[in-house]
Amino acid sequence: MNPMIDRRHLLGLIAGIGLAVSSTVALAQEKFIVVASTTSTEQSGLFGHILPIFTKKTGIQVRVVAQGTGQALKTGEQGNADVVFVHDRVAEQKFVDAGWGVDRREVMYNDFVIVGPKSDPAKVGGSKDVVAAYKKIAAAKAPFASRGDSSGTHAAELRIWKEAGIDVKATGTGWYRETGSGMGPTLNTASGMNAYAFTDRGTWLNFKNRGDLVVSVEGDAKLFNQYGVMLVNPARHAHVKVAEGRAFIDWITSKEGQDAIASYKIGGQQLFFPNYRPGGNS
Amino acid sequence: MNTISEAFLLSLQMMVRLDPELLRIIGLSLRVSLTAVVLGSLIGLPFGALLALTRFPGRNACIVVLNACMGLPPVVVGLIVYLILSRSGPLGTFGWLFTPAGMVMAQVVLITPIVAALSRQTVADLWIEYEEQLRSLGLTPIKAIATLLWDGRFSLSTAVFAGFGRAIAEVGAIIIVGGNINGFTRTMTTAISLETSRGDLALAMALGIVLLAIAISINAAATTLGNTARRRQGA
Structure with a gap:
C-alpha cells in the first residue's frame, strides 16, 4: 500500500463531497413558498398552467407538495408549508378555527363525477341523482373503488353515502374497496377491476388508463367541489413566509389569477371555475 | 396490450431528444443518490471495517442488527426522516423538509447499513489473510483498517454499488x-410514480427504461474503470 496515494485520494474525496453537499443545500436560497395542495390540482395539470404566470410576475417560485386534503392540512399544521390550497370546507373551517390557518378565501370550484364500467351493472348511467345512484350501486353490490385516504374527495364521497343512508363499513363487504391511495391510483384500480369510482372531473379528464370506464353520473348540485386557500398562521409558525404567501393568495384571487384558472382547458373543456367573492369568506 | 412496445419507443425518443426537463430530473436523481452513496460509504466502510476487526461484548448483536438494517423499508425511513426534519421536529430549523438535502439524508440512512454490513464481511475475510502480517508490522488499529480498506478496494466496490443501486431505485x-415537487425535488422514481398515478402507463414505463439504462451505464463505466486499474496494478 502507498499511504501518499491513500491520503491524496481521501482529500479529493472530501473536497468532492463538500461540493456535492453544498450545491445540494445552496438550491434552497431562492425566493420560494411551499404550498401544500391536493393531488387533484396537481395531477389535473392546473398548477402547471397557472404557476408559471405567477412566478414570472413576482419572481416567487411555488413548490407544490401534492397530498390528500387531510395530509395537506396536517403539513400546514406542522408548519411545513406556507400556504394550504385544498377542497374540504368543513375541514378547512376546523383548521382555521383551531388557529392553524388565517385569511381563508374561496378560490374556485370544480365538480365530481361517478365513473363506472360501460356495461353499467348497477344501471346508473346517464342519471343526475347521485344519491339514488349510490343506492342502486349498493343494492346491486357492484364493485366500487374508494380513495379511503381521508382526502377531500374521500370526505365528499363519504358524505353522499351517509346521505343515501348506506353504511359502507357494515354492508360494503366484498364490493366496497378502499384503495388507501390518491385519485390516480384509485382510478387505476377501478379500471383494472371494472369498478365504479368517485372522482374529480379534472383528474378524470387527464387520466389515460381508462380501460372500460366512462362517466356514469354527473351534473348533481351535490357534486359541487369548492376549493379554498389559506395562509399558515405565522403566529403559530414564525418561519412562515407571510409576504410571499400573501402575494400568492392575493394573486390567485385577483382578476389575473381567476382568469388564469378559467383559461385552463383540456380538450376544449374548462376544468375549474373561479368564484372568489371579496368579503364572502371567513 | 402494446403498452410495453409503446414504452420502448417512447424511451428511445426520450434518450435521443434529451428534453431539458428530463435531463433535470435525471440530474437530480444522480446528484441525490451519488451524494448519498459517498456520504454513506464514508460512514459505512470504516464502520464495517471497525466491526470486522474489533471484539467487544454485544458485537454479535450489533452485526445482527446491522444485517437486518439492510432491509430497512424505505417508506419507514422516509417517515422517520420526515418527522425529524419537520418544522415541529428536532431538526426543523434547518428547513430541509421538501428539499434535495433532506432526500440525501433519508438515502444516507438507507445506504449506510448496506455498505457497512457488506464491507464488514469483506474486511473480515481479508483480516484472516492479513492478520499475522499486519500484527508483525505493529500497525495501530486505525492504520490496519486503512490498509485493509485500501487493499480490499476492488471487492469493497461491490458494497458501494449495492448502496448506489438501492439509492437510485428507491421511491x-x-x-x-x-x-415530489415539480422542478425541484422530482426524481426519476418519483416521476414514474406520478405518471403511474396519472394513468399514463406508457410514459411511466418509458421513464423506467431510461432509469435502467442509466443504472446499467454507470455500473458498466465503474466496472471498466475498476478492471483497468486492477490490470495496471497487475493484481
Missing part, C-alpha cells in the same frame, strides 16, 4: 421527504 423515502 418510498424520497417521495415522503422530498414531496
Whole structure:
C-alpha cells in the first residue's frame, strides 16, 4: 500500500463531497413558498398552467407538495408549508378555527363525477341523482373503488353515502374497496377491476388508463367541489413566509389569477371555475 | 396490450431528444443518490471495517442488527426522516423538509447499513489473510483498517454499488421527504410514480427504461474503470 496515494485520494474525496453537499443545500436560497395542495390540482395539470404566470410576475417560485386534503392540512399544521390550497370546507373551517390557518378565501370550484364500467351493472348511467345512484350501486353490490385516504374527495364521497343512508363499513363487504391511495391510483384500480369510482372531473379528464370506464353520473348540485386557500398562521409558525404567501393568495384571487384558472382547458373543456367573492369568506 | 412496445419507443425518443426537463430530473436523481452513496460509504466502510476487526461484548448483536438494517423499508425511513426534519421536529430549523438535502439524508440512512454490513464481511475475510502480517508490522488499529480498506478496494466496490443501486431505485423515502415537487425535488422514481398515478402507463414505463439504462451505464463505466486499474496494478 502507498499511504501518499491513500491520503491524496481521501482529500479529493472530501473536497468532492463538500461540493456535492453544498450545491445540494445552496438550491434552497431562492425566493420560494411551499404550498401544500391536493393531488387533484396537481395531477389535473392546473398548477402547471397557472404557476408559471405567477412566478414570472413576482419572481416567487411555488413548490407544490401534492397530498390528500387531510395530509395537506396536517403539513400546514406542522408548519411545513406556507400556504394550504385544498377542497374540504368543513375541514378547512376546523383548521382555521383551531388557529392553524388565517385569511381563508374561496378560490374556485370544480365538480365530481361517478365513473363506472360501460356495461353499467348497477344501471346508473346517464342519471343526475347521485344519491339514488349510490343506492342502486349498493343494492346491486357492484364493485366500487374508494380513495379511503381521508382526502377531500374521500370526505365528499363519504358524505353522499351517509346521505343515501348506506353504511359502507357494515354492508360494503366484498364490493366496497378502499384503495388507501390518491385519485390516480384509485382510478387505476377501478379500471383494472371494472369498478365504479368517485372522482374529480379534472383528474378524470387527464387520466389515460381508462380501460372500460366512462362517466356514469354527473351534473348533481351535490357534486359541487369548492376549493379554498389559506395562509399558515405565522403566529403559530414564525418561519412562515407571510409576504410571499400573501402575494400568492392575493394573486390567485385577483382578476389575473381567476382568469388564469378559467383559461385552463383540456380538450376544449374548462376544468375549474373561479368564484372568489371579496368579503364572502371567513 | 402494446403498452410495453409503446414504452420502448417512447424511451428511445426520450434518450435521443434529451428534453431539458428530463435531463433535470435525471440530474437530480444522480446528484441525490451519488451524494448519498459517498456520504454513506464514508460512514459505512470504516464502520464495517471497525466491526470486522474489533471484539467487544454485544458485537454479535450489533452485526445482527446491522444485517437486518439492510432491509430497512424505505417508506419507514422516509417517515422517520420526515418527522425529524419537520418544522415541529428536532431538526426543523434547518428547513430541509421538501428539499434535495433532506432526500440525501433519508438515502444516507438507507445506504449506510448496506455498505457497512457488506464491507464488514469483506474486511473480515481479508483480516484472516492479513492478520499475522499486519500484527508483525505493529500497525495501530486505525492504520490496519486503512490498509485493509485500501487493499480490499476492488471487492469493497461491490458494497458501494449495492448502496448506489438501492439509492437510485428507491421511491418510498424520497417521495415522503422530498414531496415530489415539480422542478425541484422530482426524481426519476418519483416521476414514474406520478405518471403511474396519472394513468399514463406508457410514459411511466418509458421513464423506467431510461432509469435502467442509466443504472446499467454507470455500473458498466465503474466496472471498466475498476478492471483497468486492477490490470495496471497487475493484481
